[in-house]
Structure formats: C-alpha cells, structure tokens
Amino acid sequence: xxxxxxxxxxxxxxxxxxxxxxxxxxxxxxxxxxxxxxxxxxxxxxxxxxxxxxxxxxxxxxxxxxxxxxxxxxxxxxxxxxxxxxxxxxxxxxxxxxxxxxxxxxxxxxxxxxxxxxxxxxxxxxxxxxxxxxxxxxxxxxxxxxxxxxxxxxxxxxxxxxxxxxxxxxxxxxxxxxxxxxxxxxxxxxxxxxxxxxxxxxxxxxxxxxxxxxxxxxxxxxxxxxxxxxxxxxxxxxxxxxxxxxxxxxxxxxxxxxxxxxxxxxxxxxxxxxxxxxxxxxxxxxxxxxxxxxxxxxxxxxxxxxxxxxxxxxxxxxxxxxxxxxxxxxxxxxxxxxxxxxxxxxxxxxxxxxxxxxxx
Amino acid sequence: xxxxxxxxxxxxxxxxxxxxxxxxxxxxxxxxxxxxxxxxxxxxxxxxxxxxxxxxxxxxxxxxxxxxxxxxxxxxxxxxxxxxxxxxxxxxxxxxxxxxxxxxxxxxxxxxxxxxxxxxxxxxxxxxxxxxxxxxxxxxxxxxxxxxxxxxxxxxxxxxxxxxxxxxxxxxxxxxxxxxxxxxxxxxxxxxxxxxxxxxxxxxxxxxxxxxxxxxxxxxxxxxxxxxxxxxxxxxxxxxxxxxxxxxxxxxxxxxxxxxxxxxxxxxxxxxxxxxxxxxxxxxxxxxxxxxxxxxxxxxxxxxxxxxxxxxxxxxxxxxxxxxxxxxxxxxxxxxxxxxxxxxxxxxxxxxxxxxxxxxxxxxxxxxxxxxxxxxxxxxxxxxxxxxxxxxxxxxxxxxxxxxxxxxxxxxxxxxxxxxxxxxxxxxxxxxxxxxxxx
Numbered sequence: 116x117x118x119x120x121x122x123x124x125x126x127x128x129x130x131x132x133x134x135x136x137x138x139x140x141x142x143x144x145x146x147x148x149x150x151x152x153x154x155x156x157x158x159x160x161x162x163x164x165x166x167x168x169x170x171x172x173x174x175x176x177x178x179x180x181x182x183x184x185x186x187x188x189x190x191x192x193x194x195x196x197x198x199x200x201x202x203x204x205x206x207x208x209x210x211x212x213x214x215x216x217x218x219x220x221x222x223x224x225x226x227x228x229x230x231x232x233x234x235x236x237x238x239x240x241x242x243x244x245x246x247x248x249x250x251x252x253x254x255x256x257x258x259x260x261x262x263x264x265x266x267x268x269x270x271x272x273x274x275x276x277x278x279x280x281x282x283x284x285x286x287x288x289x290x291x292x293x294x295x296x297x298x299x300x301x302x303x304x305x306x307x308x309x310x311x312x313x314x315x316x317x318x319x320x321x322x323x324x325x326x327x328x329x330x331x332x333x334x335x336x337x338x339x340x341x342x343x344x345x346x347x348x349x350x351x352x353x354x355x356x357x358x359x360x361x362x363x364x365x366x367x368x369x370x371x372x373x374x375x376x377x378x379x380x381x382x383x384x385x386x387x388x389x390x391x392x393x394x395x396x397x398x399x400x401x402x403x404x405x406x407x408x409x410x411x412x413x414x415x416x417x418x419x420x421x422x423x424x425x426x427x428x429x430x431x432x433x434x435x436x437x438x439x440x441x442x443x444x445x446x447x448x449x450x451x452x453x454x455x456x457x458x459x460x461x462x463x464x465x466x467x468x469x470x471x472x473x474x475x
Numbered sequence: 476x477x478x479x480x481x482x483x484x485x486x487x488x489x490x491x492x493x494x495x496x497x498x499x500x501x502x503x504x505x506x507x508x509x510x511x512x513x514x515x516x517x518x519x520x521x522x523x524x525x526x527x528x529x530x531x532x533x534x535x536x537x538x539x540x541x542x543x544x545x546x547x548x549x550x551x552x553x554x555x556x557x558x559x560x561x562x563x564x565x566x567x568x569x570x571x572x573x574x575x576x577x578x579x580x581x582x583x584x585x586x587x588x589x590x591x592x593x594x595x596x597x598x599x600x601x602x603x604x605x606x607x608x609x610x611x612x613x614x615x616x617x618x619x620x621x622x623x624x625x626x627x628x629x630x631x632x633x634x635x636x637x638x639x640x641x642x643x644x645x646x647x648x649x650x651x652x653x654x655x656x657x658x659x660x661x662x663x664x665x666x667x668x669x670x671x672x673x674x675x676x677x678x679x680x681x682x683x684x685x686x687x688x689x690x691x692x693x694x695x696x697x698x699x700x701x702x703x704x705x706x707x708x709x710x711x712x713x714x715x716x717x718x719x720x721x722x723x724x725x726x727x728x729x730x731x732x733x734x735x736x737x738x739x740x741x742x743x744x745x746x747x748x749x750x751x752x753x754x755x756x757x758x759x760x761x762x763x764x765x766x767x768x769x770x771x772x773x774x775x776x777x778x779x780x781x782x783x784x785x786x787x788x789x790x791x792x793x794x795x796x797x798x799x800x801x802x803x804x805x806x807x808x809x810x811x812x813x814x815x816x817x818x819x820x821x822x823x824x825x826x827x828x829x830x831x832x833x834x835x836x837x838x839x840x841x842x843x844x845x846x847x848x849x850x851x852x853x854x855x856x857x858x859x860x861x862x863x864x865x866x867x868x869x870x871x872x873x874x875x876x877x878x879x880x881x882x883x884x885x886x887x888x889x890x891x892x893x894x895x896x897x898x899x900x901x902x903x904x905x906x907x908x909x910x911x912x913x914x
Binding site: 412 | 555559570579587630
C-alpha cells in the first residue's frame with residue numbers, strides 16, 4: 116500500500132541521494148551571500164580551508180587579486196558564509212528533530228516547537244534585551260542568552276505541569292497553546308509601550324542567520340549533537356506512545372517519564388535554535404511530515420530523518436533568499452514559508468489520504 | 476516467581492475519589508487457567524484488569540503477579556510478565572503489520588538495540604497464530620476490524636508474557652470473529668500454558684471458552700467457579716437485572732442463557748402479585764403478547780386452554796404462566812376444560828386474545844361465558860382483515876355474544892394491560908400507565 120511508505124531498497128537509495136545532495140548543497144551554498152564570489156575562487160577557498168591549507172596552498176593564485184583582496188574573500192567565504200551555512204543546517208536539524216519529537220509525544224500532527232509557546236518565550240526574552248538595553252555593551256552575548264532563557268523557561272513551565280496530576284497529553288498541549296498566546300500578548304504590550312525597540316524585535320521575529328560565526332556554530336553543534344542524539348534514542352518509545360498511553364505502558368514504556376524527557380530535550384533544542392536565529396517557522400512543523408511521507412512512520416527513522424530534512428530545508432530557504440534577492444539580506448522565516456508551503460502541499464495532496472497521522 | 480500461581484489478589488480495594496470501584500476483591504488464578512471476568516457495566520472488571528497491569532493504584536490490598544507485588548515491578552519488568560489487549564486500540568499511523576507487532580518486543584530491548592532475528596521470528600509466529608502472517612507487509616490501516624483486533628492480539632503475544640489480559644476484546648466484532656478470536660486465545664492457553672483473564676460481556680462466550688467464570692457486581696466478587704456452577708437464572712436476575720432462561724447445550728454440555736427481559740422494579744406497582752391472577756384465553760400464539768405484557772406489568776398470569784407445542788403454550792411455560800394445556804392438535808377434552816374453568820374462576824380479570832378459533836378450541840369461548848359477569852373481561856380486537864373464525868361463523872357469533880354480556884373490546888395487548896390495571900386499581904388511586912407490550 117502506498118501509504119505505508121516505501122520499500123527498503125528505495126529507502127536506502129533515497130537516503131543516499133539525500134546525503135549526496137546535502138554535500139553538494141553545502142559547498143555551493145557557501146558561495147552564496149550578500150556579496151557574490153566567483154564559483155571557482157569560492158570553491159578553491161573552501162577546499163583550501165577545509166583541508167587545512169593542504170589543497171590549493173595559495174587559494175587566490177591566478178585570480179589576479181591582491182593579497183588583501185584575497186584575504187577579504189577568504190574572510191567572507193570562510194568566516195561568514197560557511198558558518199552561516201553550517202548554522203542553517205544545525206538550526207534546521209534542531210527544529211526538525213524538535214518538531215518530530217513533539218508531534219510524536221503529543222500524538223498531534225500540528226505540534227511543533229512554536230505551537231507550545233517555546234518561541235514566544237524566546238522572543239520575549241530577546242525583546243527584554245532590545246528594549247530594556249540589558250547589558251547593551253555585550254548585546255551579542257546577552258541576546259542569545261535571554262532568548263534561550265525565555266524559551267527554556269517556557270519549556271520548563273510546561274514540563275512542571277507535566278510532572279503534576281494534570282499531565283495528560285491534551286492538558287499539556289492546551290497549556291502550551293495558552294502560554295503561547297499569553298506570551299504573545301505580553302510581547303505586544305511591551306512593544307506597544309516601547310516603539311523604538313519594536314523594529315529590532317520585529318526583525319528578530321522574522322528570523323535570520325546574522326549571528327553566525329564559528330563560536331556560535333560550535334555551541335549549536337554541541338547542543339544538537341548531545342540533545343539530538345539523546346532524543347533519537349526515544350524512537351521506540353514514541354512508536355508505542357502512538358498506540359495510546361495505556362498500551363505503551365502495558366508494553367513497558369514509562370509514558371509519563373518519556374513524555375517529560377522528550378519535552379525537555381525538544382525545549383532545549385528549540386531554545387538553542389531560537390537563541391541564535393530568532394523565529395524560523397514551518398521547519399519544525401513540516402520536516403517530520405515530509406519524512407513520514409517518504410520514509411514511513413517509524414519514529415526511529417522519523418527523528419533522524421526530520422533532522423536531515425530540516426537541515427536541508429533551512430539551507431535551501433537561505434539559498435533561495437540569496438538567489439532570488441541577490442545582494443540583500445532578507446529574513447529567513449519568509450523564505451521557509453515560500454519554499455516549504457508549496458512543496459508541503461504538493462506532498463499532502465499527491466496522495467489521497469490528506470494526513471500522515473491518520474484521523475486528524 | 477512462584478510457579479503455579481499467576482495472579483494473587485487479596486482484599487483489593489480501589490477508590491476513585493469518593494467512589495469505591497472495587498472492594499475486598501480476592502482472586503487467585505493458577506497458571507494456565509482461562510478466567511472469564513463477567514459483570515455489568517461499571518462492576519469493576521476493567522478496573523480489576525487495570526490494577527493487575529499497574530495502571531491503577533489500589534487503596535488497599537495485595538496484588539501480585541507470579542509472586543511479586545505489581546507496584547514493586549518496574550514498568551518494563553511488568554511488561555515481561557503481563558500483556559494487554561484493550562477493547563479497541565487507537566492506531567493513528569499506518570504501520571506495516573509486522574512492524575506493529577514488533578512494537579510488542581519493546582520490553583525485551585535496551586534503548587539502542589535493533590530488532591533481532593529472534594524478534595522477527597517471534598513476531599512472525601504471533602502473526603501466524605492469529606492467522607495474519609500473509610498480511611505481514613500490509614498497512615494496519617488497510618485491514619478489517621476483525622483482523623485489526625487479531626493484530627492487537629499478535630502485538631500482545633509478541634511480548635511473550637505468561638499472562639494475558641483482555642478487556643472485552645470482542646466488543647466491536649461480529650459473532651464469527653468473536654468466536655474466532657476467543658478460540659485462538661483458548662488454544663494459546665492450552666498449547667502454551669498462557670494464563671488468560673478476559674473481561675467478557677457475553678456470558679455464553681465466557682461459558683464456552685473460559686475454565687472459570689468470575690462475576691463482579693458493584694465492585695464485589697459475587698460468583699466464582701466453573702461456568703456450569705456459576706451461570707444461573709438467579710445470578711442474571713440478581714447481577715444484571717435480567718430475567719433469563721438457562722439451558723444446557725446438548726453438544727458441549729455447557730450452560731447457555733437466553734435473556735428474556737429486564738427484571739424491573741417500577742412496573743411491579745402496576746400489577747399486584749398478591750392479588751388473584753389475570754387470565755388470558757389464547758391459542759396459536761395470539762395470547763403471547765398479552766401474557767408477556769401482563770407479566771412485565773407485574774401481574775400473576777394464568778392461561779388456557781392451550782395446545783401443547785403451540786407458541787402460546789411454550790410462551791406460558793417460559794414465563795412461568797400456569798396454563799390448562801391439551802395435547803397437540805387434539806380437540807379440548809373434558810379434563811382440560813375443567814381445569815380451564817378452575818383457572819377462570821380464580822381470575823380477577825380476563826383477557827381474551829384474538830386467537831384463531833376452529834372446532835377444536837371453540838370451547839374456549841364457551842367456557843369464558845359464565846365469568847364475564849363476575850370479573851372485568853377484555854377482548855383484544857383482531858388486526859383489521861385478520862380472519863379468526865375457522866368454525867363456520869360460530870366463533871364470530873361467540874365473540875359478539877361476549878361483548879353483549881359486558882366484555883369490552885380493546886385494540887391491543889398493551890391496551891388490555893392498561894384496561895386491566897385501571898379496572899383493578901383501588902378506588903381513588905389512578906392506575907400507573909401500562910408498559911408497551913413486547914414486540
């Protein structure tokens with residue numbers, strides 16, 4: 116049956132295609148940006164830096180550039196574009212994973228990091244920095260920190276509810292939705308009385324990769340590796356949770372504990388993403404659905420798959436934004452929607468069943 | 476693990492807030508037994524099963540699985556001892572059947588393990604045991620309801636537990652699939668020594684497949700034993716409030732129950748069992764609705780004169796109605812007519828059913844005649860166009876004469892009951908409304 120996904124051979128083929136596509140996309144993407152770099156020169160610089168100077172010992176040889184022009188190009192490609200590409204991949208992976216895990220744990224195809232108010236919390240945190248000039252001298256440090264704290268605090272609040280006697284799936288989901296609305300209202304109120312800061316906050320709301328550098332990439336990479344790997348271990352549990360708490364429990368899954376842990380890890384992943392890139396919507400919602408369409412509904416595959424698709428998707432959105440509007444930096448959240456929605460709808464209506472999770 | 480005893484429950488009490496769902500329940504189930512758990516809705520069957528699974532915490536009492544308290548077993552360890560088949564399982568994702576059954580292997584794995592060859596073998600065997608091996612690669616969304624419940628059973632079997640709990644597993648299945656599913660469970664019990672506790676709504680299915688039937692009512696264990704010892708008319712009346720007829724299936728020697736109607740309290744107010752009976756003159760099945768309606772309304776009922784093997788005679792027998800009965804197809808003989816007249820003489824009201832009258836039972840209408848003056852008498856009118864007279868006009872004439880003597884014609888059995896109730900009601904107290912007649 117078509118709806119059960121694809122056969123194992125096609126699955127391997129699709130996986131390989133995805134990996135190769137990702138590699139090529141990464142290299143080509145690192146040549147795209149606000150300043151255009153010739154492809155050959157860009158590739159030379161990348162391969163030079165990636166091989167630690169072993170390949171193309173002199174990256175700009177034969178390009179007719181002066182030493183300082185050359186070092187500017189190297190700086191742009193290696194210190195700006197490439198970290199940006201990596202950040203797009205890592206944040207995409209974090210959001211995809213988080214969305215996949217949350218959809219699994221809430222048994223709801225609409226669940227994503229933002230439905231639960233995690234993003235609103237982050238935005239409120241960021242707005243605090245912008246508007247009240249908290250440690251403005253170190254804005255680059257405090258902005259991510261406050262955004263992370265706002266996002267993580269929201270996650271922990273939902274988690275605290277999950278520990279108590281109101282920890283049913285529906286209550287948790289509705290708590291998150293209610294919190295998201297409350298936080299949005301608070302944000303609107305704050306912006307209303309601080310008009311001078313609202314432009315910056317709006318910019319933040321639309322999301323972007325502007326903070327990317329090697330340090331940021333290092334932090335995000337570490338978080339995604341640790342939290343993401345831990346999250347992927349819950350594949351079996353999430354599979355069983357789809358059958359309902361009681362059945363999962365009768366089969367040996369501690370449903371409440373699984374829910375708490377998955378929620379915690381997803382919140383942390385989202386918080387890290389929100390901290391450095393602001394609000395990038397749609398990736399967390401769509402990536403798991405795309406994976407389920409292509410690879411079936413086994414969460415042991417859905418979670419890593421959603422990370423890969425999310426990464427690819429966000430990188431694609433970045434590239435599309437630079438290709439469509441060369442020379443300008445536009446908010447990434449706009450392009451995730453432009454690139455993602457048509458593709459998602461195509462997948463959705465290509466098969467007759469309109470939902471990957473059945474019933475909803 | 477103490478072999479020999481799968482389940483030990485003693486003094487179990489479960490409370491949900493104020494409400495006590497189970498009180499003082501004791502239950503010991505030896506390994507390998509198939510226990511049918513019966514009881515009306517809300518009697519505590521599901522709560523008992525959920526307590527055994529550790530989903531519900533008892534407020535008092537002991538619950539042990541194979542010698543260990545359930546509460547002391549970690550969830551994963553519990554899942555290696557007891558598996559569960561719910562009434563209907565939510566299946567949101569369309570998973571291939573084999574993968575779905577493999578989910579049941581969870582408790583036997585570490586977090587990072589992959590499915591092993593052993594897992595696949597066990598899952599395959601579970602699928603073949605429920606007869607779905609050929610559908611292993613089909614999506615679970617594409618199979619029928621009966622197959623789906625078997626798939627759920629296979630998922631539970633893949634856990635390879637010595638104890639299997641089923642919560643009304645046949646509720647959404649047709650009769651064929653009900654028997655099929657329970658027969659498969661029965662075979663597992665016999666061949667693999669799996670202990671089974673199944674909550675079953677259908678007592679006849681419980682009697683047929685279980686070694687032992689445990690009946691719960693309002694959180695108490697009210698009966699426990701072999702199906703033959705437990706199932707009785709009294710039990711059904713007491714626990715389910717149903718008036719039933721008990722028979723023994725000649726093929727299997729197992730008891731079966733045919734539920735007749737609710738034993739209700741309220742309608743008793745209409746009739747008065749301490750007073751004299753209401754007599755129904757019938758035959759050919761025409762008297763059955765009136766007899767049923769009167770019994771339901773709480774009247775003591777007599778009937779006559781009927782022929783053996785006739786529907787009315789069988790109905791009278793089933794309802795416990797005292798009747799004057801002649802041999803099959805014979806003209807009413809003098810001894811039967813005497814008995815009939817004695818019953819008529821005792822009656823405090825008479826209902827004459829629209830029964831077909833031929834030469835063999837014309838005497839019925841003649842025998843009523845002396846009593847029409849004495850007690851309220853009602854003639855149920857035949858349905859329009861329905862010919863009753865097979866005695867060359869004598870029957871029609873007799874019915875007209877009865878009317879002229881004071882017998883009142885009513886439209887239906889229900890109307891007859893209402894009229895009887897009104898006629899017998901003590902002065903000043905209006906009769907309660909009659910129940911609609913059955914059928």
